[in-house]
Amino acid sequence: MSFIKKRFSLIMIAMTLCLSACVSQPEQSVYQQLGGQEKVTEIVQNFIYEIEFNETIFDYFKETDIQRFHDKLIEHICVHTGGPCEYTGDTMEQVHTGMQITEADFNLTVDLLINAMTKANIPHRLQNRVLAIFAPMRKQMIYI
Amino acid sequence: MKIIRKAGLLAVSLLALCHPATAGDGKLLATAGLTQVEGSGGGGIVPWATINGYATKEQISVSAFNTHVAVDDYQLNALGMSLSLFNRVEFSLARQSFDLPSAVIELGLGDEINQTIYGVKARLYGDLVYSTWPQISFGIQHKKLADGAIAAAIGARESDRGTDYYLAASKVHLGAAGGYNLIWNLTARATQANQMGLLGFGSQTQESHQVMLEASVGVLLSRKLAVGFEYRQKPDNLAAFKEDDWADIFISYNPNKHFNITLAWANLGNIAVADEQQGIYLSTTGYLW
Ligand code: HEM
Numbered sequence: 001m002s003f004i005k006k007r008f009s010l011i012m013i014a015m016t017l018c019l020s021a022c023v024s025q026p027e028q029s030v031y032q033q034l035g036g037q038e039k040v041t042e043i044v045q046n047f048i049y050e051i052e053f054n055e056t057i058f059d060y061f062k063e064t065d066i067q068r069f070h071d072k073l074i075e076h077i078c079v080h081t082g083g084p085c086e087y088t089g090d091t092m093e094q095v096h097t098g099m100q101i102t103e104a105d106f107n108l109t110v111d112l113l114i115n116a117m118t119k120a121n122i123p124h125r126l127q128n129r130v131l132a133i134f135a136p137m138r139k140q141m142i143y144i
Numbered sequence: 145m146k147i148i149r150k151a152g153l154l155a156v157s158l159l160a161l162c163h164p165a166t167a168g169d170g171k172l173l174a175t176a177g178l179t180q181v182e183g184s185g186g187g188g189i190v191p192w193a194t195i196n197g198y199a200t201k202e203q204i205s206v207s208a209f210n211t212h213v214a215v216d217d218y219q220l221n222a223l224g225m226s227l228s229l230f231n232r233v234e235f236s237l238a239r240q241s242f243d244l245p246s247a248v249i250e251l252g253l254g255d256e257i258n259q260t261i262y263g264v265k266a267r268l269y270g271d272l273v274y275s276t277w278p279q280i281s282f283g284i285q286h287k288k289l290a291d292g293a294i295a296a297a298i299g300a301r302e303s304d305r306g307t308d309y310y311l312a313a314s315k316v317h318l319g320a321a322g323g324y325n326l327i328w329n330l331t332a333r334a335t336q337a338n339q340m341g342l343l344g345f346g347s348q349t350q351e352s353h354q355v356m357l358e359a360s361v362g363v364l365l366s367r368k369l370a371v372g373f374e375y376r377q378k379p380d381n382l383a384a385f386k387e388d389d390w391a392d393i394f395i396s397y398n399p400n401k402h403f404n405i406t407l408a409w410a411n412l413g414n415i416a417v418a419d420e421q422q423g424i425y426l427s428t429t430g431y432l433w
Contacts, residue, residue, distance in 0.1 A: 103200035103231075104170025111172070114367070124366060125323025132318035138274045 029082030030129050037078070039120060044074050046116035057109055060099055080133050096141035106142050167433050168198040168205025168228065173367050174398040175272055175316060178406050179209035179429045182285050182340060183224040183238025184263045186312075188408050188425055189376045189390050190358040192329040193281035193314035195267055196236065197228045197431050198401045204229050206433040209238075215412055215423035219243040224261075234283075236263035242342045245418070253297060257342045258290035272327075278315035284308070287341035298416075299382055300344025301336075301351055308335040309353070325364040327372070332357055338381050339415060350381040362396075370396045374408075388413020392425060404429045 034040060048070060051057050061069070072089030079087045089095070110131065117127045177194035180186030185196030188211075197205030205228045213220040224238030242257040249255045265283030272279045285308040289295060292303030310333040320326040334353040336345040346352075356379060362372025376390040394408035408425035415421045 102170070102202055104166075104203060107170055107172050107200070125319065128319035128323055128325055132320075135274055135318055136276070 030126070030133065031078060031081035031083035033126055034081065034122060034130070036083070037074075039122070040074055040077050040081075040083070042120045043113075043116050043122070044070055044077065046119045047073075047113055050112040050115050051109075054108070054112060056105060057112060060101070060105075077130075081130065092137055092140040093144065097144050099141075100144070101142045103142060106138055166203050168200075168203045168431065169401050170200030170203050171198045171231075171401075172273060173401060174364060174370060174396075176398075176401070176404070176431065177314075178396060178404055178427060179207065179211070179224070179226065179236075181211050181213065181220070181222050181240070181425075181427075182261050182263065182287075183209070183222065183226065183236040184265055184283060184285065185226065185228070185234055185236075187329060187360040187362075187372070187374050188392055188394055188406060188427060189410070190329060190331050190360050190374050191263075191265070191283055191285070191310055191312055191333075192331070192360065193267065193270075193279040193312040194272055195228045195231050195234045195265065195281070196226045196429075197234075199228050200231050202230065204433070205431060207429050207431045209427065209429040211425070211427040213410060213412075213423065213425045215410065215415070215421035217245050217418040217421060218415055226263075232267050234263070234265045236265075237261070238263070240340070240342065247417070248294075251297075253294045254291060257294060259341055260288045260290070261341075262286045262288070272314055273316045273318070278313040280311070280313050283310050283312065285310070287337060287345075289341065289344070292344060295338070295344025298343060298384060299347055300338055301346035301348060303344045306336050306341055306345030308333055308337060308341075310334070310358075321363045327360075327362045327364065327370070329360040330357070331359070335379060336381070338379070338385075339387060343382065343385065343416065347381040347383065349383070350379070354379050362394075368398050370394075370398075372396075385416050386414045394425070402431050404431075 051061055075085050075087045078085035176198045177185050177192050178187055180191050181189055184191040185194045186192040197207045199205035208225045211222040220242050222238055222240045226234055226236035228234045238261045240259045244255055263285045265281050267281045270277055270279040288305045296303035310331050312331040314329040317326045333356050335356055336353050338344050356377040358376040360372060360374040362370045364370045372394055374392050378387050378389050380387045390412050392408040392410040394406055396406040398404050406427045410425045412421040
């Protein structure tokens with residue numbers, strides 16, 4: 001048993017080492033890794049397309065000026081992924097106040113964003129880095 | 145099981161009538177967790193802070209699970225159901241049947257040990273994916289042996305029932321493992337149970353609960369597939385039967401929000417008279433609502 005326990009501890013250590021090794025900082029910004037303005041635009045266009053075909057989420061956007069949403073969202077993603085842009089839209093609280101977005105609908109929107117990124121051929125691991133940037137913003141926009 | 149299922153369905157229909165809750169599908173794929181071998185939302189052998197099923201704040205969910213563990217000299221079957229309300233509380237019911245080897249059957253104490261586990265867990269803080277700090281939950285597993293004869297015969301202090309209390313912390317770190325999503329869980333369990341309770345609770349020399357640490361770590365290789373490792377510290381109360389810590393390595397597949405299947409290689413160490421018990425763990429959870 002102690003031999004087996006040692007073996008499991010070794011695996012544990014190996015996993016930890018691998019994890020810390022893999023977590024080393026990427027040199028490029030996420031924006032650059034995505035492929036810059038062109039790819040961000042492609043993702044946002046795919047995302048809008050996904051929203052239009054999802055009844056639940058489209059409900060939120062019925063009155064929205066889609067051109068403005070398109071432009072501001074590109075700026076927003078660009079800024080937060082480390083790109084050379086300026087965000088000229090409203091704050092997340094201002095924009096989403098009154099919508100009463102639920103946890104479930106937030107996650108559904110995340111699914112749509114994942115679909116949008118997948119269709120733009122963004123690799124899985126890079127998708128997660130994008131999600132990691134935007135996930136902490138959730139508290140500024142649900143149930144308000 | 146039929147009665148349990150009916151009771152579960154009834155409870156759900158009643159709830160659905162008096163609360164505008166919808167079916168549990170609001171969590172992100174693969175973040176519902178699995179059902180652990182005692183029926184609580186978790187990993188495979190460790191209860192996690194996760195509330196079983198895909199329900200978020202406005203939703204309820206019901207799931208059913210079945211787990212089969214086949215190690216060198218023993219087999220364990222577990223099946224059960226759980227009801228989760230608003231990603232806040234989880235009620236679970238599980239039945240474990242533990243097949244005894246022929247050497248024990250010859251003693252005339254029966255050919256299997258059956259145990260029912262009533263579980264309840266409440267989420268105290270946080271969100272597995274979104275909060276800065278981990279999701280924290282407190283849970284109870286009340287275990288009742290169908291027949292305490294074996295437990296009594298081998299020297300358990302309490303031969304037919306016992307209760308475990310646990311505090312669990314779980315967290316997903318998006319992209320943290322070289323871009324892959326990482327999940328970890330740490331659980332502290334106060335327990336008296338010998339081999340989860342199948343061999344009774346405590347002993348002549350061990351009369352109180354002891355705190356055991358349990359941990360899991362996993363990496364999501366894709367949106368649907370996770371691999372990981374678990375470790376469960378166990379008490380060693382019975383003088384005659386050594387009890388070892390448990391460990392497993394698992395691979396878990398979540399094709400959609402209705403189903404999960406998990407395969408693991410488990411090392412359960414010494415169980416009763418048999419040493420080095422290793423083998424397969426296979427578990428499925430169906431998310432029914
Ligand atoms: C982290 C997640 C999110 C981010 C970063 C985000 C970002 C943005 C941005 C930058 C805008 C444009 C702001 C402007 O026009 O000044 C916007 C608008 C909007 N967002 Fe979000 N959003 C998120 C989640 C959601 C979710 C989950 C929903 C609904 C389910 C939603 C619904 C809307 C709607 C309806 C608008 C248009 C508002 C209008 O018509 O003026 N957003 N969002």
